[in-house]
Structures are given as C-alpha cells and as structure tokens.
Amino acid sequence: MTEASVGKLCGRPLSAADLETIRRAIDAADPPWRAEVARRVCGALGWHDTLGRPKLMSCRVGLLRLHRAGLIALPAPRNGNGNGRGLAKQPAAWPAERPLGGAVGQLSGLRLVPVVGTPASRLWNGLIARYHYLGYTPLPGAQLRYLIHWDHGILGALGFGAAAWKVAARDRWIGWEAATREAHLGRVLNNARFLILPWVQVKNLASTILALAVGRVGEDFALRYGAPPVLLETFVETPRFRGTCYRAANWRYLGETAGRGKCDRTHQADLPRKAVYVYPLAADFRAALGVV
Numbered sequence: 115m116t117e118a119s120v121g122k123l124c125g126r127p128l129s130a131a132d133l134e135t136i137r138r139a140i141d142a143a144d145p146p147w148r149a150e151v152a153r154r155v156c157g158a159l160g161w162h163d164t165l166g167r168p169k170l171m172s173c174r175v176g177l178l179r180l181h182r183a184g185l186i187a188l189p190a191p192r193n194g195n196g197n198g199r200g201l202a203k204q205p206a207a208w209p210a211e212r213p214l215g216g217a218v219g220q221l222s223g224l225r226l227v228p229v230v231g232t233p234a235s236r237l238w239n240g241l242i243a244r245y246h247y248l249g250y251t252p253l254p255g256a257q258l259r260y261l262i263h264w265d266h267g268i269l270g271a272l273g274f275g276a277a278a279w280k281v282a283a284r285d286r287w288i289g290w291e292a293a294t295r296e297a298h299l300g301r302v303l304n305n306a307r308f309l310i311l312p313w314v315q316v317k318n319l320a321s322t323i324l325a326l327a328v329g330r331v332g333e334d335f336a337l338r339y340g341a342p343p344v345l346l347e348t349f350v351e352t353p354r355f356r357g358t359c360y361r362a363a364n365w366r367y368l369g370e371t372a373g374r375g376k377c378d379r380t381h382q383a384d385l386p387r388k389a390v391y392v393y394p395l396a397a398d399f400r401a402a403l404g405v406v
Contacts, residue, residue, distance in 0.1 A: 283369030
C-alpha cells in the first residue's frame, strides 16, 4: 500500500488529506495511546455509527493496517492483546474439562449469554485463544460476542464482527455493485468465531446454537449499534470442516472464496479457500442492502 493508492480502507474512503488528519491526531494524542488516537481520528473524520457513537473498533483496525503499511506511525501498544501472539490477561477460571455427550434436548437451560464486563471478556478471549483453531485476534468493527451456557456450565463461545469487504460469491448472490456494497456493508454481520469446547460432544448442539443466534443477533446488534443487520455470513475452511451445522441450521451455501483474506488489497491468493454461507435475517434484505 502506498500513500497514492490508499483509496479506501476496509470500506471507508481515505484521501491524502485524511492521512494528514490521522498523523496530526497521532501527534496530538494525550495520553499517547492507540485508543486515544482512535478516539481523536473518529472525531476528526466524522466516523460514527447510526447512534452517533465513534466507531472505535473499526478505526483501530484501519489504523493498524496503515501503521503496518508504513503510512503512519502509531504509538507502541500498551499490551500484547492486539497482535495475535497471546493474551496479556488470562481468565480468572477455566471451565472444567468434563466430557459431555447425549442429545441437545437433554441440555437444560441452553442459552447464549452476551459478553459484558471484563471477566466475561477475558474468558471469551481465553477460550478462543486456547481452543479455536484460528486462535484469538480482536474481532473487527461492530461486534457481538456470546458465551454458550447451559445450567451446569459453559459449552463454548460465539462471535460476530464486521463483514468481509469483498466476496465474489456473496456479492453476485446479493446483486449489488461496488458503490452499493460500500454504502450498505454495515448491515451484513460476519460469524467470525464459533467454538464448542472439545470435550463437549452433544448431537445437534452446533445447529441449535446457530438457531439461537439467528433469533437474537438482530435485536442485540440494534440495541448496541442502532440498526439491525439484515444478513449473516460465515466462512468455513475446507477441507478442515464440512459446514454441516450451517447447512442443518438452514444457512445457504454460495460457493468458495478466492483465498485472499478479509480486506485484501494485494490480489494474491495465499490463504486457504473457504466455503461461503449466508443467512438472511429479513425477507427484504436486498432492498435494505440497496439492491432495487
């Protein structure tokens, strides 16, 4: 990425003048922390959600990409959480590793519990870091995280974040052009992490959890960010997984990715290909996404 070719950054138009604004925000940040830089940049560039709140997570992801591209110089991070190498803060306690089998109907009190507060956040992060094959990295943009509970403990974790910038199979299916996608991508939510703890082997549990999520993410997201998503997406790495639980939960298979990553700008297929699944949350989702 060069200064002359910035153009857009994960969905947001970015000009040379914007880069100068970001650099001034970095110089002015007091205290000189990345969170403070993001707060100042959101204010200076008018980057807010529909409730008028600064889009701090999206901003921090974008700033980090600019920093790694050498276009800006961010302050040094205050901890190790943001670089994917590990967690500075571990959970206070881990779930007991007791084997659990049977059928999902035998689980009393199965529910999704939103992650609220530091202890729950550290537990979610820790479970993903320890047991999910992709490990832990902060979810991008507007997000929802849940711990999967039943009456006798925790079964796993589920997370949703910002949608992928471009996905050929998804974009063809929706039928939107580039400008329409840029304007409405925030109404698409990505199921970025789904973990059932390895000692839990309960028949039909995964598809049941997905059904619970479909029933509540729209309302939860609207309460937090002001407007509900109208489409869910996810990417299942093949041949590692078959996507059986998504199919069983009535998600629609659209094809495969090109293997270029969430915000690719290099056009080099250097990542595993993934099966693309979607789930509409509204009958008129195409209209909500700007497709006439």
